[in-house]
Amino acid sequence: MGARVIEATFDRAQAGHRQSIRTVAFASFAGTAVEWYDFFLYGTAAALVFPKLFFPRFDPLAGTLASFATFGVGFFARPIGGAVFGHLGDRIGRKSMLVTTLLLMGGATFLIGVLPTFEQIGVTAPVLLVMLRFVQGFAVGGEWGGATLMAFEHAPEEDRNFYASWPQLGVPAGLMLSTGAFAGFSLLPERQFFAWGWRVAFLLSLVLIAVGLLIRLRVAESPEFSRIKERAAGSQAPLREVLREQRFALMLAVGVVFISISGFYISTAFSLSYLTQQLGVSRSVALVGNLLFSVSQVPSILIFARLADRVGRYRVATGSAVCTVLYAYPSFWLLSTGAPALIWLSMCVSAFIGSALYGVTGAILADLFAVRVRCSGVSLGYQVAGMLGGASSPIIATYLIHWSGGATWSVATYLAACSLISLAAVVAASRRKSVAGLAELSQ
Numbered sequence: 001m002g003a004r005v006i007e008a009t010f011d012r013a014q015a016g017h018r019q020s021i022r023t024v025a026f027a028s029f030a031g032t033a034v035e036w037y038d039f040f041l042y043g044t045a046a047a048l049v050f051p052k053l054f055f056p057r058f059d060p061l062a063g064t065l066a067s068f069a070t071f072g073v074g075f076f077a078r079p080i081g082g083a084v085f086g087h088l089g090d091r092i093g094r095k096s097m098l099v100t101t102l103l104l105m106g107g108a109t110f111l112i113g114v115l116p117t118f119e120q121i122g123v124t125a126p127v128l129l130v131m132l133r134f135v136q137g138f139a140v141g142g143e144w145g146g147a148t149l150m151a152f153e154h155a156p157e158e159d160r161n162f163y164a165s166w167p168q169l170g171v172p173a174g175l176m177l178s179t180g181a182f183a184g185f186s187l188l189p190e191r192q193f194f195a196w197g198w199r200v201a202f203l204l205s206l207v208l209i210a211v212g213l214l215i216r217l218r219v220a221e222s223p224e225f226s227r228i229k230e231r232a233a234g235s236q237a238p239l240r241e242v243l244r245e246q247r248f249a250l251m252l253a254v255g256v257v258f259i260s261i262s263g264f265y266i267s268t269a270f271s272l273s274y275l276t277q278q279l280g281v282s283r284s285v286a287l288v289g290n291l292l293f294s295v296s297q298v299p300s301i302l303i304f305a306r307l308a309d310r311v312g313r314y315r316v317a318t319g320s321a322v323c324t325v326l327y328a329y330p331s332f333w334l335l336s337t338g339a340p341a342l343i344w345l346s347m348c349v350s351a352f353i354g355s356a357l358y359g360v361t362g363a364i365l366a367d368l369f370a371v372r373v374r375c376s377g378v379s380l381g382y383q384v385a386g387m388l389g390g391a392s393s394p395i396i397a398t399y400l401i402h403w404s405g406g407a408t409w410s411v412a413t414y415l416a417a418c419s420l421i422s423l424a425a426v427v428a429a430s431r432r433k434s435v436a437g438l439a440e441l442s443q
Contacts (some may be wrong), residue, residue, distance in 0.1 A: 020220075024154040025166040027219040028147040031102055032167045034212035035143045036174025038109040038205050039074065039136055043265070044182045044290075047272040048283060049198045053117040054126045073130050074137030075391030078383035081141020083239055086379030090238035093229075094146045094153075094375060095221045101146070102216065104139035106209030108132045113202030141386075145379030148362035153224040153371075161313050164362040165305035171358075172297035172351075175268065175290065177208075183287040224371050238373040239380070246377060249368040252432065253381025254388070255425025256317070256365065259324060260358040262389030262418040266411065267293060267350050270394040271335065278406060279338045288340075293347040300355030313360040314430035320356030321423035327353055328416040332408035357422065364429055389418065 081101070089097045112132050118125045147167040155163035181204065185197035242250055268290050275281040275289070308316040327349065334346035362378075369377035393414075400410035 021151075021154050021156070021159075021163055024219050025151045025163045027215045028151045028167045029169050029173070031098060031212045031216045032143060032147045032170025033173035033177065034170075034205075034208045035102060035105045035140050036171050037177040037208060038105045038174075039140050040175045040268075041109065041178040041181070041201055041205075042074065042112065042133060042136060043269045044178055044272065044287075045198060045202075047269055048182070048186075048276070049194065050129070053119075053194065054129055055118070072391035072395065073133045074140070075387045077134045077137030078141035078386045078390075079380060081138035082145060082379035082383030083141075083376070084138075085142020086145055086376035087239040089142070089146050089149075089375030089379070090225075090373055093221050094150050094225055095216075095219060097142055097375075098146045098150070098216055099213065101139045101142045102209060102212050105136060105143070106205050108135035108139065109202050109205040113199045113205070141383045142379060144382055145375055149225075149366060149375055149378060150219065150222055152362055152366045153222040159309055160366075161305045161308035161360050161363045162302070164366065165301050165359040168301050168305075168358055168362060169298055171264075172294035172301070175294040179287055179290040179294065183284065183291065186283055186287065225375075228371050238376040241373050242369070242377045242380065246369060246373065249432075250377060250381050250384075252425050252429045253365045253368055253377065254385045255421055256357075256429060257361055257382050257385035257422070258389045258425070259321060259415075259419040259422035260354060260361060261386050262393040263324060263350070263354050263415060264358075265390045265393045266397050266415055267347060267354075270397040270411075271347070273394070273398065274401060275335070275338075275343065278401060279336070281338055281340075281343070285340045285343065289343050289347045292344050293351045296348045296351035297355050297358075300352045301359040303359075304356040305359040308360045308363070313363050314426060317357045317360050317364060317426045318423065318430070320353060320358075321419050321426055323353045323356075324419040325416045325423070328412040328419070329409065331415075332412040336408045357426070364426070368429065368432070393418075 085097045085101060112129065115128055115132070116125055144167065147170070148164055151166050152160055152164040178201070181201035182198070185201055186193055188197045272286050272290065275286040276283055304316050304320070331346045331350050334342045337343070361382075365378045365381055366374060368381075396414060397411045400414060401408070404410040
């Protein structure tokens with residue numbers, strides 16, 4: 001009888017623990033989805049709206065490049081946000097930083113939605129646009145690392161790949177929300193869409209931010225961070241420690257993430273511009289392609305993350321990087337046909353292949369750093385990759401298409417090269433297999 005009571009008590013405790021992990025994972029996903037909705041909304045507008053409203057005196061190519069340049073400002077702000085919020089996440093806690101970043105992002109996105117255009121206030125309009133984009137980048141710079149670690153550090157060892165993948169789901173979810181919003185308002189007559197339709201998508205951010213805050217405030221602090229604080233074993237200068245003592249781990253983190261970010265923005269932001277401006281594909285077809293890309297990522301991330309819990313995260317990541325190299329040229333051949341079905345097929349397959357690496361990225365990066373500096377290392381590594389890969393990819397791809405006379409092999413070669421960088425970093429990380437975080441907790 002006593003044994004049954006003990007067993008039942010244990011089962012209830014385990015069920016409560018699983019529920020707690022699921023709550024944390026969902027909160028990480030929800031908050032991240034809101035922030036990426038805001039961030040991606042700008043990318044869609046940079047391809048379809050901002051060249052006309054904020055850079056009207058440029059020719060179409062120059063206007064697009066200028067718009068993507070303001071898009072890139074957010075990526076240059078991301079490492080700064082990653083450094084600041086990563087440092088504070090290691091010193092103060094993951095949870096409080098996540099609440100702060102959510103508020104910053106929501107405020108900046110709302111202000112973009114009410115920003116006057118070039119015709120109304122002249123050159124001040126693009127200047128303010130750049131400033132607000134910087135705030136967006138600064139906020140999202142501290143989001144991903146903290147959200148990933150909240151899920152990773154709450155999860156049991158045998159399920160860490162799966163639960164650490166939930167914040168990654170926020171990326172395609174944010175893209176779905178932002179693309180869906182734009183797709184809906186793009187059905188308006190063009191004059192109304194450019195006059196006010198695009199603004200509503202930005203103003204809706206306030207509602208999503210409120211929902212994200214309500215969910216995120218209910219989550220407890222990371223147990224691994226709490227143990228470090230209780231033992232007074234935290235780093236007094238985590239950012240400095242990462243830059244001085246864990247530079248190789250930081251370089252690996254940048255390399256692992258590189259193809260996920262550069263490939264993502266080539267497949268989404270650049271493709272929107274390429275399809276609509278170079279091939280004359282309708283805006284709705286291109287936006288549906290983005291929606292299908294993001295929809296495909298959601299189950300793919302979860303499937304590959306769960307597979308990684310069975311066969312190992314490094315095997316999954318290596319396979320993804322190799323397949324991306326092989327698929328780069330067929331992908332752009334399908335896009336260049338201009339046929340809606342083939343465009344959508346290309347984007348869905350790209351999403352499926354890339355999701356394998358992206359789904360385990362959080363767990364791989366967390367492995368590289370000790371708990372006391374993990375938020376700094378993970379945040380900075382991811383956001384530096386964002387700056388190098390995300391900011392430059394649409395601009396480089398746009399230039400390569402122009403340079404090659406519209407030939408997609410040039411962009412495909414660039415995409416394959418980015419994947420080779422990540423492949424090398426994954427292989428190096430798999431050999432390193434840092435256990436610093438586990439050793440630290442066992443002391």
